[in-house]
Amino acid sequence: MIPLRRFFLFAALAAALILPSQTTDPGGGATLAGAPFAPGQVLVRFKPSVPIWTKAASMSMLRTRPLSRIAALDIYVVAIDPASSVEEMIDLFGRNPNVAYAQPNYVYKAQVTPNDSLFGYQYALFNKGQQIGWVPGSPVGNPNADIKAPQGWEETTGSASVIIGIVDTGIDLGHPDLKNKVVGPGRDFVNGDSVAADDHGHGTMVAGVAGAETDNGEGIAGVGWNCRLLPVKVLDALGLGTEDKIVQGLLWAVENGAKVISLSFGAPTTGPALKDALKRIVETDGVVVIAPTGNDNTAVYSPASLDGYVLAVAATDHNDTRWVFSNYGLEVDVAAPGYQIFTTYPVAFSAGSLPYRFQDGTSLAAAHVAGLAGLVRSLKPGLTPAQVMSILRFSADDVNAALYRGKDEYIGWGRINMEKALVPLVISK
């Protein structure tokens, strides 16, 4: 009587499913959802003393068949009945006292790694312990002392609609890694014209870190990947600029669509004019402003010191320790790599060599954070500047916790972590 057999099959299956389920993952969380796995297959490892005929019977009872065996670990790749789901089979195998564990045959994929030819020099984005510098014998960093860029790019590579304003010495508008990323020629408030060319180099270096053309087969990768750059020149060929030019540059950048602004300069003090401008663009226009703490191992410079309006960024190195010249103080919010950062450099200053160089400075640390802020704004355009800044702070890794637990005056909340800032956090019991 076929229905009779069916009934008992149903009942047995129902009992197995309704009874409290046990964890089949030795790590403690058999979570299938959200992670792709090979359909119709499970991996089963039996306990060491289980004889082969018992293994065969265990698989046969559940209408499964071995496809292959990883002999060194005695793990079977098992094909399951098409009428059963992987989750059900894992649950049923897990109830067998002879089974050490059963798991999905998870599918792994390469992380999003750009094909830029010099990406390997960017330890700040992906530190695998590579050499820091051109010269053989240069120091190597600690693997994972980086901002987790490939992991963060898994979630988003940003939007071209998000513009990062580089309010600086200008940008080399013809640089091969930047020319396709700039929104236009920008604005030069130093010379009073409409071409924000870089006659110093600083702005080009900052722009490369924040948003160099990425995955284009040459040069370096920019943290902001698809975000675009708006060149605004407020500092002259010596890297100096007056507050009136800076204020004009800031307001112009906002009028021309900047959602994030990198202000990679500083001074020991600030007049109320710059503070007024920052208050307006943050509170009224909803722009996120990033600034470096300074490179003199002294108190935090302004405008980074203007808490509430500006996210102050200190610098770390290839070992996740504070860069020795990074300024410090209670205003420090986060840190990012700022030592020996490989970035774009003006073609005109490169004397025939590749237009890239290694450079130190909290400006480059701030540029990493500006790129990440661009990605956050791309992913969540409805957030306020205060919320974006909180995300950058709370997702940072407290890499000096052994010395200063929690927020401290050297690296603030810690070195930024793109993965935590962008990728959904897994919440489990």
Next chain:
Amino acid sequence: MPRTRRPAVAGLILLALACGLGAPRLRAQETEARLRILPGLGAEYFARTISWDEATRESKLKAVLAVARGELRIDEGFSIGLFAGYGLTNPNGLVFRGLPFSLDYEAGGIGALLIGADIRKAFFQAGDFEFGAAARYERSLASTSELAIRSLNQDGTAEATSSWQRLQVGPFVRYLGYEKFSPFLAVAYDKLWGEFTMAETIAELSGSEAKTVAAKGLFGIVLGTDYEPIPGFRLSGELSAIPYKKLTGGLDMDYGIALRAIFGL
């Protein structure tokens, strides 16, 4: 009336009307009418593939339910059941990207009270086969689970709230040729829909996102049997299979299993 309640109510009304129309014909075939209230217990497991974010994402919704039920047997072949109990709903895989920090729910079951009703009516017999229709509506009441967010440098909390409804309506055919078994086959319109809300608080950051979900498959088959090992005790088991179209293309199947025990016949 909220739009989401209309299919449930409409389905129950239609089935009640259908049962009412069929009742006189059956009554004419019987010698006496019986009206009894029968207690029972029930348990159910199902895993349904749900879509969300405007059907651009999908994940599994699993539920384990245990209920106490009362069955009003109005007539031979005509019964109405009411049930209430407790259920664990597991929406693992739901991702909330509308929060300041996106959250991927992997925290397992959310416990909630469950209520529902079912109705079954046999319309006529042909040989050893009985033909009829059945409907069931169940609702997992809104319930909240509080979870800790510990992966950041600021601890936070997340509150996951789950609620869903399910309506099954369809005809069945039952074989009456065995003494103690009566296997049946049904085709069911099986709609499941619900709302999951996640609220997040991390220091001064806070946000909330509500996600409407709906099961992808709508029609399935149910295969089961009633078994009466001794007079006055009936066991009922059924397996349901609901095909659905995967987001990545191709068809797949969702399954469910239910067991019921009814005392006093």
